[in-house]
Amino acid sequence: MIVNFANEARDWIAQNLMRGCQPETVVRELVGNKVEGELAVAMVQSVLNALIYGEPMPAGKLDLDAPPAQYVPDPSRLGRVSVLKTGKRDVPVLARLQRPSAALLGNVLDAEECRQLIAQAKPRLAASTVVDPITGLDRVADHRSSAGMFFKPGETPLVARIEKRIAELTGLPVEHGEGLQILHYPTGAESTPHYDFLMPANESNKASIARSGQRIATFIMYLNDVDAGGETGFPHVGWSVLPRRGQALFFEYGNAARKTDPMSLHTGAAVLAGEKWIATKWVRERAFIPASA
Numbered sequence: 027m028i029v030n031f032a033n034e035a036r037d038w039i040a041q042n043l044m045r046g047c048q049p050e051t052v053v054r055e056l057v058g059n060k061v062e063g064e065l066a067v068a069m070v071q072s073v074l075n076a077l078i079y080g081e082p083m084p085a086g087k088l089d090l091d092a093p094p095a096q097y098v099p100d101p102s103r104l105g106r107v108s109v110l111k112t113g114k115r116d117v118p119v120l121a122r123l124q125r126p127s128a129a130l131l132g133n134v135l136d137a138e139e140c141r142q143l144i145a146q147a148k149p150r151l152a153a154s155t156v157v158d159p160i161t162g163l164d165r166v167a168d169h170r171s172s173a174g175m176f177f178k179p180g181e182t183p184l185v186a187r188i189e190k191r192i193a194e195l196t197g198l199p200v201e202h203g204e205g206l207q208i209l210h211y212p213t214g215a216e217s218t219p220h221y222d223f224l225m226p227a228n229e230s231n232k233a234s235i236a237r238s239g240q241r242i243a244t245f246i247m248y249l250n251d252v253d254a255g256g257e258t259g260f261p262h263v264g265w266s267v268l269p270r271r272g273q274a275l276f277f278e279y280g281n282a283a284r285k286t287d288p289m290s291l292h293t294g295a296a297v298l299a300g301e302k303w304i305a306t307k308w309v310r311e312r313a314f315i316p317a318s319a
């Protein structure tokens with residue numbers, strides 16, 4: 027059955043979802059406003075499918091019989107070996123998750139590399155920004171009380187060496203990587219639940235996706251041990267990765283069908299004691315071309 031779905035209602039739902047409201051909360055609000063329950067679920071689901079799975083945004087009509095969007099992960103780019111090799115380095119696979127597709131890796135960076143990355147980044151840290159989902163403009167994050175900086179691809183010999191290592195480990199070409207981001211979380215700082223892929227509904231993301239394709243994978247390297255807290259968490263599956271110096275978490279959320287995985291929602295839990303330093307590489311479908319190029 028096809029029903030009318032006013033663009034105003036659709037935009038209200040989209041804004042709330044992009045602000046981080048839980049879909050169930052948005053459904054409850056709609057039901058409180060006298061929208062019939064099943065219809066409310068279908069309305070919210072259709073907007074979520076557009077925001078997260080890259081389905082077309084509903085425009086004026088809603089098909090209540092449309093099948094739910096599905097995400098089927100491709101096989102992990104890491105394969106099934108227990109130790110990955112890059113140069114003289116052995117990188118053991120310490121743990122794997124099926125959904126979202128993820129692996130924890132040991133011995134990715136040595137202590138001196140971690141120390142140098144922190145030292146090179148420290149003088150250049152600025153309060154983290156997020157892209158405002160409504161305006162598309164950068165603003166200082168209210169929820170992500172960390173400070174960060176980006177290296178340009180290949181900016182220093184150390185950065186270039188690490189980028190080459192990531193490419194050899196993951197099979198993803200060096201050129202597909204965005205500039206390496208260093209993030210520092212002081213005690214108390216956290217990063218609230220978010221996706222790393224770009225919301226295609228956001229105007230400012232459209233140009234970026236057109237240039238370089240969607241983000242499909244994230245490689246987070248932990249640069250120090252954290253005394254308490256600071257885990258990278260996947261709330262939909264209840265998995266937490268503890269920051270350990272030199273280890274890395276690789277997760278993939280884009281498949282060959284060009285869908286994105288809603289299970290890849292993740293957080294940086296609040297640092298409870300000590301501080302946390304990470305280096306993150308986000309990887310695109312195609313060669314990364316920054317906005318200014």
Ligand SMILES: O=C(O)CCC(=O)C(=O)O
Pocket residue numbers: 209217222244246256257258259292293294295304306
């Ligand atoms: O701090 C963390 O563990 C997560 C960081 C993160 O989500 C990111 O860099 O995209």
Ligand SMILES: [Fe+2]
Pocket residue numbers: 220221222292
């Ligand atoms: Fe993230």
